[in-house]
Amino acid sequence: MTDATNPPAGWYDDGRGQRRYWDGTQWTEHTAPLASAGAYDPGAAATAAADQSATLPYETQRSTDPYAATTPYSIAPGAGAADPYAPYGAVGAPGGPAGAPGTEPRKVNVLGIVALALAVVGFILACIPFVQVVAWIVLPIAFVLSLVALFLEGRKWPAITGLVVSVLGGIVGALVFAFVTVGVLGQIADSGVIQDQIERELEEEFGTPVPTQDEGEAPDAGTVDGLAFGDTMTWDDGVSMTVSEPEPYTPSDLSAGADQAEDLVFTLTITNDSTENVQPVVLSTLSSGGTEATRIFDVGAEGGQVGIPPTTAILPGESITWREAWSVADAASLTMQTAPSFQYESVVFTNVAQ
Incomplete structure (x- = not known):
């Protein structure tokens, strides 16, 4: 009872x-x-x-x-x-179930989040040719910070993810660099630069001119001068290139290279009217008032990134357009030398009176 x-x-x-x-x-x-x-x-x-x-x-x-x-x-x-x-034994009582109200939450691993953000930025830069040098600086920093963050109090997933992304970024960057290097070397070999050097050495050694290939078999070597900005240069195989007149440019907070008196942007276009694919390898140079201009790389530019040359092959009948920004000493005295690739003779665009 x-x-x-x-x-x-x-x-x-x-x-x-x-x-x-x-x-x-x-x-x-x-x-x-x-x-x-x-x-x-x-x-x-x-x-x-x-x-x-x-x-x-x-x-x-x-x-x-x-x-x-x-x-x-x-x-x-x-x-x-x-x-x-x-x-x-209700929730909140001493000895109550884990995760009850009043349990202190795990701390945020700030260093791990910073390391992850740097790893992501480095990975993106590693995928872009000609700016990979920045990725080789950012990725090691992200890797070291991720390692340190693993031993700090707080959540571990940002540090672990940062480690993985930084390692993958290094691998992808190495592959992209190797691909671009092989492409450049192949263009040099196809352009006949090495052959011309060998011929000159043979002439110097034996004193007998070496026969050269007929005109029209490949684009001429040398430089074409005197085109104005906005004009179009067309090579013998039907490939053409246009450089627009310069326009004032305002770099974003994510830009690098704006270190001279004025900033300008050019729009470049390559049109492939030939019968074969064109692999662009564009290495433009620009001088201003006798001073070499500084190329501006801007991944945060409005309307898309600026300063990154194209790397995609141009099929017959197609064209490709991109923008190049430069920091110059004198906008009234500009001379740009460029070409679609090493296979084509360079062309000079200028706003200086001939």
Whole structure:
């Protein structure tokens, strides 16, 4: 028979991190895990707490039962937490389930996030020919910062991701560099520059002119002078190139190279009216008032990146357009030398009176 002075039979937190069955007079040997926060019934707990306060004092008489010291009402109200359901092992009570309210969240690993951001920027730069030198600076920094962030307090996933991205960036950058280098060397070989050098050496050695290939078999070597900005140069095989007149340019916060008096931008276009693909390898140079201009690289420019030459092959009947920005000393005295690739003779565009 249940004693009216004792709490009703049921499952209670016995204070040892588990629930134990109370038969109305004493603890039994039957135990179960603490109820999860989702299974907790605040209404039922509130009713039980009210019945408890109305029928029993907050301290019970000790008995010979080994669990008597931890009866459901042996914890005085407010002894462990402000939650009125703390004696029942409710969420927020001492020893309550992990992740309960009041548990301190894990700290943010700021250095890991910085390392991840640098790794992503380095990866992007590593994929862009001619600006990979910046990636070789950024990627090692990101790798080292990621390693340090692994040993700092806080979440580890930004540091781990930064390590992976920085390593992949180095691999991709090496592949892109190798691809571009092989392409450039192939263009040099196809252009006949090496053959011309060999012929000159043979002439110097034996004193006999070496026959050269007929005109029209390949584009002429040398430089074509005197074109104005906005004019179009067309080579014998039908490939043409146009450099627009310069326009004022305002670099973005992500630009590099704007270090002279004025900043200008040119629009360059290569049109392939030949019967074969054209692999562009454009290495333009620009002088201004007798001073070499500085190329501006701007990945944050409005309308797309500026200063990155094209690398995609141009199919017959197609064209490609891009922008090049330069920092110059005198916008009224400009001379640009450029060509679609090493296979074509260079052409000079200028706004200086001939």
